Amino acid sequence: MEKIAKPRGTMDVMAPEIFAWNYIERVVRGAAERCGFTEIRTPTFEEIGLFKRGVGETTDVVQKEMYTFTDKDGTVYALRPEGTASVVRAIIENGKAADTLPLKYFYLINCFRYEKPEAGRSREFVQFGCEMFGAPGAGADYTVISLADSVIRELGLKNVRLHINSIGCPKCRPKYREALVSYLRAHRDELCDTCLDRMETNPLRVLDCKNDSCKKVAQGAPRTIDHLCPECEEHFAELKSYLDACGIEYVIDPHIVRGLDYYTRTVFEFIAEGIGSQSTVCGGGRYDGLMEELGGPKMAGIGFGMGITRLILAMKQNGVEVPALAVPELYIAAMGKEAAVRGTKIVSELRRAGINADCDIMGRSLKAQMKYADKIAARYVLILGDSEIESGRAVIKEMATSEQTEVSLDGIADFLTGKRG
Ligand code: ATP
């Protein structure tokens, strides 16, 4: 029969890689909950208009990367390319905007973008993200950045640096835009076709283009931080004072503009030095106009998205080993059918008592069972045969030390919990 392969740019994750995924998921959930964020789960697909309006018609994500389909009733949906627009929609739709502020949500979701797959870039990827709404001050920017920072620290990523920038607000943007458009017009010969199209409608997007020639143009472009209004200047200064006071190092990086339209003021990325082109492990910023743009009340917002596969790449590069996962504490090697049943009973009782234990269910020879115990890295092994069942006592062997202890078959749980210390 002909085999069917997974779709291009998707992944099958299983042991041992899944241990790293599980570990990271535990770390991010713990960190988010310690900062007072609660989880939010939204649909995997939404009406396409949500992303067109929320992410922006002229962004790469909407113009080139969305997976869309028409439902049987004619509605056009898109698989979510990111998490923020859905969170905002959910807040509005569920009346959460009237809750005590700030609203703080986090999510661990799969996102879909039609991109050229490479290391750290896939068509379905998992993002850890957080959103805070209703807090316009720089303390909110700091809180969100510090959450990302604490995850990065806890994962042991030493080569990751925080880059920050401010891209201004609707008040200071027009002046900047003028300066940028006239610069881009002077460099129109060096721009790709997409950028030629969008330089008049949305010139900021040109600065985020992945095309090499456009990137060079972007390097020499006027900088948003040189065009900020006094309020945006003050906000940016305040954020820096929070970061300085709390000991989070950063570099000011005027080239960060972020790929989505909704950003205002603070934008930031955590960039791993030396993992190639997919080095941005986390990207985020402020979006004070987004809630209103999607039909909600005027409410400041800030958040980030962090790609799990990029965290894994960075962990590998930093030589971070995933802490050992639960291994079986006890493996019972059973000799004969009666012993297999008794062994299974003991294992069931141990599992009920919260102990990870296993017993042969394959009818293997004793030698093969010992080999299996070794493969699953069981900490203790107990051989159960007719004489052990008769006497009610058996020998438990600690595999690492070969130390042997005789125990009562009723006292195995006590022995193992005693050894846990
Ligand atoms: P990039 O510039 O690398 O394309 P982006 O600006 O499109 O990133 P965001 O929309 O800000 O990315 O998404 C936040 C994070 O999600 C990124 O920093 C990255 O870690 C992760 N991410 C984005 N796209 C992908 C992808 N196709 N595959 C894996 N991870 C991704």
Ligand code: MG
């Ligand atoms: Mg992208």
